[in-house]
Amino acid sequence: MRRILVGLGLLFGCVVLFSVLGFQQWLNKPIALKEEDRTLVLKKGDSVARLAYQLERKGILCNPKLLIGYARLTGQDNIKVGEYQLEEGITPAELLSRLVAGDVVRYSITLVEGWTVNQAVVHIQQQPEIVKTLESEAEIDQWFAGFELPNKNPEGWLFPDTYQFERGATDKELLERALLRMRNVLEEEWLSRNESVPYANAFEALIMASIVEKETGVASERGEIAGVFVRRLHKGMRLQTDPTVIYGLGDSYKGNIRRKHLRQPTPYNTYVINGLPPTPIALAGREAIEAALNPRDGKSLYFVAKGDGSHYFSETLEEHERAVKQYQLKRVENYRSSPNNALQSTSTE
Secondary structure, three states, X not given: OHHHHHHHHHHHHHHHHHHHXXXXXXXXXXXXXXXXXXXXXXXXXOOHHHHHHHHHHOOOOOOHHHHHHXXXXXXXXXXXXXXXXXXXXXXXXXXXXXHHHOOOOEEEEEOXXXXXXXXXXXXXXXXXXXXXXXXXXXXXXXXXXXXXXXXXOOOOOOOOOEXXXXXXXXXXXXXXXXXXXXXXXXXXXXXXXXXOOOOOXXXXXXXXXXXXXXXXXXXXXXXXXXXXXXXXXXXXXXXXXXXXXXXXXXXXXXXXOOHHHHHOOOOOOOOOOOOOOOXXXXXXXXXXXXXXHOOOOOOOOEEEEOOOOOEEEEOOHHHHHHHHHHHHHHXXXXXXXXXXXXXXXXXXX
């Protein structure tokens, strides 16, 4: 009897040993993935069991109960929803570990300096991985109204940057992240402002930053452009900047600003109104905000585009008028030789 029991014990031990070895081999054997199965999307409510049987039906995983039992035994049955990219050679053990860790695919989206809020919203909603929840302009306006923005206008309140997100993120989530980021950046920069800047609050600084952003073609000129506008405000001069005029024209602007537009009264026509327009006109980056709050010292009160992205700065109106004639003439000649190029007006005339 003792020999029989010992023999049965040895047999049982061998069975257990071979089972453990077989299980270990199964856990670390690469899954037979097809090219179309490399992307795995887990939705809310998906479990290890549901996933295991789904993979079995696709012919990807054999013995799904082994994965289910292993997950329960090791406490790895809490998998996270999201999109996963599976590479060739991944094993059941590695797959389960990745699903528990939530190592999902992350996408990126960039909001560009100088865009309007409408452009940013459209760009966000065009991303196929983002869920669109705001269906109309009215819904968008109502959603922004919940943030109690100055003048109840969201223009300029999204921070231009690159944002990471996962599949299934909503347009509201991305917009809120960009809005809160702008608030934080503006608050940080406001604390380090030059005390001589003529803004009543940070919102006015954001308005100026948006103008600087639209006027700047060469990054190194941001501070000098901001200096021109700040000195004009100090002297009670009108800003006379074309981007605000263009913004005020809205859809009626067809790509070529004319003198009649400079005389057309709108809240944004800085050739007509005194001081700043009522809201920002574009998304301003941190550098533009910093320039608006810490403008470069100098005496220039005018500038004109030279046609290569840079500007010529003048201290007097006479010098500015000579520069306008010089650079406008060059631009007309360039326009005639390249009719596909748009001829644009000068700024701060």
